[in-house]
Amino acid sequence: xxxxxxxxxxxxYWIVHISKRPARLIAERLxxxxxxxxxxxxxxFDWGDVFREKAPADITWATKALELQEKPTHSELVSVVxxxxxxxxxxxxxxLAATLNDLxxxxxxxxxxxxxxxxxxxxxxxxxxxxKELISxxxxxxxxxxxxxxxxxRGLT
Numbered sequence: 001x002x003x004x005x006x007x008x009x010x011x012x013y014w015i016v017h018i019s020k021r022p023a024r025l026i027a028e029r030l031x032x033x034x035x036x037x038x039x040x041x042x043x044x045f046d047w048g049d050v051f052r053e054k055a056p057a058d059i060t061w062a063t064k065a066l067e068l069q070e071k072p073t074h075s076e077l078v079s080v081v082x083x084x085x086x087x088x089x090x091x092x093x094x095x096l097a098a099t100l101n102d103l104x105x106x107x108x109x110x111x112x113x114x115x116x117x118x119x120x121x122x123x124x125x126x127x128x129x130x131x132k133e134l135i136s137x138x139x140x141x142x143x144x145x146x147x148x149x150x151x152x153x154r155g156l157t
Contacts, residue, residue, distance in 0.1 A: 057087060057095040062103055065113045072113055080113060081120035093127045101130065104137040111145060111152075114138060118156055125156075132157075 061083025068076060087096040100121060103109050118138055125131040135156055142149040 057090070057092045058083065059087075059095065059099050062099050065103065065110075065117065066106055066108050068110055068113055072110065072116075077113065077116045080116050084117060084120035088121075088124045093124050096121060096124060097128045097130055097134070100134055101137070104134060104141065111142065111147065114141065115152060118153070122156060 061080050064076070065080050072080075084096060087093070087099075100117060103117060104114065115138075118134070121128075121134075128134070135153060138153060138156075139149045142152050
C-alpha cells in the first residue's frame with residue numbers, strides 16, 4: 001500500500017493499493033477523520049485494474065532497430081514504424097516515450113532508423129510530455145554526425 005499527500009496540488013491524499021477493497025476502506029476511514037486530513041479529499045487507485053487492462057507492450061522493434069548494422073531495408077524501417085504505430089494504437093505512450101529515449105541515447109542506433117522512429121512517433125507528440133527533449137537528443141546526435149539537423153528533423157518540432 002502507498003499513501004501520500006499530493007504536494008503539487010495540496011488538494012488531497014492518494015492511496016494506491018494492489019486491491020480495490022482495502023484501498024477503498026482506507027480512503028473512507030481517512031475521509032471520516034476529516035480533521036486529521038485537513039478536510040482534503042481522499043482518492044484511491046487500484047493498481048490491479050491497470051495490470052488487468054494493459055497487456056505487456058511489444059518493443060521487439062526497438063531491439064531489432066539497434067541490431068541493424070548496415071543501411072536498413074524498406075521492410076526493416078516499416079517494421080520499426082509498425083511497432084511504434086502499434087504502441088500508439090494501444091495507447092502505450094509512456095512506453096513509447098521511454099523506448100524512444102533509450103534508443104536515442106544508444107550510440108548503436110543508425111541515423112535513418114532514428115529519423116524513421118521519430119517520424120513514426122509524430123502523431124503521438126502531443127501526448128508525450130518529453131517530445132521536445134527527444135527532438136533535442138536527436139538534434140544533438142545529428143550534429144555530432146556532421147549532418148544538418150534542420151533538414152533531417154524538419155517538421156518534427
